[in-house]
Amino acid sequence: MGSFADAPLPVAPDAEAVRSLSRPDDADPGTVVWHRSDLRIADHPAVAAAADESDRILPLFVFDPGFHDARGAACDARIAFLHDCLRDLDRQYRDVDGAGLTYAHGDPIEVLSRFADAGWDAVASATATGRYGRRRDERARERLGVEFVDGDGLVRDADRPRADWSDRVEAWLAAEPFDWDPRSVAVERVETGITPERVADAYGVELTKTRVPTGGREAGRERLHAFTEEIAEYPGSISSPVDARDGTSGLSPYLRFGCLSVREVHRHVDERAPDGRGKSMFVSRLYWNRHYTQKLLDWPGWLDRAVNPVYEEFNRDRHDPDLVAAWKDGETGFPMVDASMRCLRETGWLNFRMRALCASVYFHILQQPWRIGADHFYEHLIDGDPAINYTQWQSQCGLVGRPGLRLYDPRKQIRDQDPDGEFVSRWVPELAPLPVAHLDAPEKTPLAVQREVGVRIGETYPYPVVDYEAARSEFRERYGAAYPAAAERLGEEAIARRASLSGGIDAAESIAADHGEPDADPGTGSAQAALDEFE
């Protein structure tokens, strides 16, 4: 993809176009609704607030070069999905007799200041973002008076964000949606010449992935309805990468771009799905969605700093670009990891268990710096959500410093989750001729069998890039040595707060009290408590 500097797109709309919207002698032209990752008009706090405050609203999306360059780090398929969502949002406004969505381009502050100069107010939904988004929103608030409207079930500016958290989210889920009456407002639009198609051209967006879902509210609702019908099958589909492809909801990209609100998904499932395990498991995941988003709201550092400072440098001195490349390219010699990583690159999606497996092998076995792995996921996932991806990476890697670390064994995962070898044969076709019994450890296949089926480990498929058992022991040793100090730091209030454990600050303090013996003998005693859960 090209960079902003190369992009032949002007900052738009220009001041003249914005001024042309003003009504004669009108000191209060209306309210701009600045859409970001909330691409719908229903159950939308900022749209409802704007319609309440004004008789004229102008829905705006700003193509921010920051999203297209390194800070945004989105693959082309995610940008194409976003563009679908925007076309759909434009339709939603037209369907209520509005003029549609205004597409702008440039630094959002510069664009919004043109509206502010012409007397427009502006509102946006408050969202949890990383440092770039926070700085942008602070500038918008301070310089331009943009109002950020809460309404996503998250607790803001509370000293103890975990206190009563579940109750608050439960109440929010059950509350009435944000409503507005399109007949009471005029929905305005200004022609800018900017369209998703022009942006795609200017930035060289090319859809190279396959099986990418269509973006937008309509497609999201279809998916929600179909999934609700089949929800009883959900628990049995979650773990296998083949079954999960159609068996989990597939709603993550729609939730990530706000085509559907978490609350309306919850309401639909609550009212329409039969009671049972499928329903309760799914609903608990909607809570997880809020939980991880809350974490980013509490501390934007999740994206680039280890939540527990003791692990800030962990694996950094072992950075080996060849190992990282083998992982990214699906050439590690661990078939389940390789199949998953190739599937991620080609389709932009993986089920939870395979994401966790790949993160675990990357950090625990290849022992590489976590950020590079997390950034790679974030780039390729269509549902790449900063609030979930980076917090999940830190949790899976063990950077919080709490007990219960999960090391996933790629050989066991094949036996459990792909017993017929369907997933591995699809994504690592060079192994397809191998009898299924050898797929968990192809390097151990007798040479006679390799010859017979035409597979040569070391030539047509790599030997494991590291010795699994040795790497795992080494990791246990290193992690165990650092663990008591990490657990102790959880006792510090600032760190406990950002870790945002389910038991709150009290839980963090109790981990620190139980395990915080910085000088404990590595690999013994309480340090082992962090390492006893293997999958």
Ligand SMILES: Cc1cc2nc3c(=O)[nH]c(=O)nc-3n(C[C@H](O)[C@H](O)[C@H](O)COP(=O)(O)OP(=O)(O)OC[C@H]3O[C@@H](n4cnc5c(N)ncnc54)[C@H](O)[C@@H]3O)c2cc1C
């Ligand atoms: C290392 C790693 C990175 C991840 N990165 C992302 C990401 O960038 N974006 C993302 O949406 N999910 C992420 N997940 C969580 C999970 O894998 C996906 O939400 C899920 O696979 C998406 O498929 P689905 O919509 O069919 O899920 P379903 O099982 O149908 O779940 C429904 C919804 O619940 C939420 N959800 C499910 N699992 C989790 C979870 N563990 N944490 C938080 N919310 C959850 C999602 O919004 C999801 O759409 C990540 C998990 C791991 C281990």
